[in-house]
Amino acid sequence: MREEEKKRSSRKIGMKNFFKKKRVFPAIYIGAAAILLTTFLVWQARTPDNVEQPDFSYEENAERQIADEDALEVGKPVEDFSWPVANEDDIEVVTYFYDTTASDEEQEAAIIYDGNNFYPSTGIAIAAKDGETFDVQAAMSGKVKAVKEDTVLGNVVVIEHAEGIETVYQSLQNVNVTEGDEVKQGEVVGKAGRSLLNEEAGIHAHFEIRKDGVPVNPLNYFKKSLTTLQNQEVTEGEEADEDASEETEEQDETGTSEEDSSNEDEENRDANENDQE
Template structure:
């Protein structure tokens, strides 16, 4: 008991000293501050870890900006250059050398006494009204010009030799050198001297290495579908329509003559008696002439 009393008395004497409580206060304050610094340091480490993940993405070349560019260009789906596809008709189709004769004739444009194969498609509203012409793909405007035959023309260049062309338009909203996004308004539908029968419309073309392709084959397809087009096949498609254009007017006139000759040939082969009688009449008419001489 005496020892415990001595300990209590010594502790009481210790806490009665003036410097004890200030020292305890300073020690607790120092401990608290050290804990705050430690917590902040642990938060900085987690932030550094996130930076490391971003740096690792940059090393692989898959940062956010590059991904956005790729999605906007190479992975776009080719769209119809109108806002409401369900409200339009394709009034003049693309001239396909492998199509039937009827389809080829429907894809010819009459220009005076000549026939021109349609190197694109002509789109018009069903009610004949004007409509906004939209960019089918993102790209850069390479040319804006006025043609006396084709009307106003906008050409937009894309990657890997691909180009889209918009003709028979008015109220042009872009200029050469502009960068356009898919779905952006380029102009308003109009008319042209080349295809007056189409009235208010837009003539739309897709070209790969300056070779015309059928847009209907690529609507809704990814842009990479144009990159996979074989140049040799495209060249044959371009040459064959040109030959048909020169031969079509003559062919249209010669076909009835050929069919008429074919109809006559069988009749001559079957009616042998009539042919023999004609020969006999020819001999009878020539005989008197010999006797007169």
């Protein structure tokens, strides 16, 4: 019995000494991992061929291909409306926008006289301080919507910048763009010239900003973004046209009544002279 006990104790001591060795546990872990990996590979190899495996392949832009013209432009700079000239210090405003909220003097200065008729200015007329012609530039990037020759307004260029937002350039003597052109802000569209509608302005360029066909005061939107105008409720241009038209009709009626009165006075004088004779 004692011999068996001695054998058992010697075995325990041997086992303890064995597990005390540094490389025993790493070897056991590696061996267990090898057994698990082998078991997995054997199981995968026994998978039936008729079982459909999931497709994790990548198909480039499958049914989502974006054309070059539809690509989104990242980091596109936001533009503000600029003066339609290279240097605004070289020009001056000779005719202002007709604003219904302005004083009587300012409104009078914004009236364009054409013989016996007069019209409210729907934009601003700018002229060089030296009286010479100058380059007229695009106030904002956009697409040329129209180029027209007008005997009264001179050459006219219309540039569309967004849906319903346009700038208009009139009284041009030369035009450098054609309909459909894409123009950048600051690109020359023509040169200042003359027009029959505003002859008193001399060599000038008439400039307008319109929203949904309604002219707004350009001086209120220079150095402001397109979004500012898009978010603005525009009614002043319509009111200006209506008020000015009403004033024109009133003055025309006044002028007609004065003429009628003078004619009646002359007829009365003639009748009195005949009676006296």
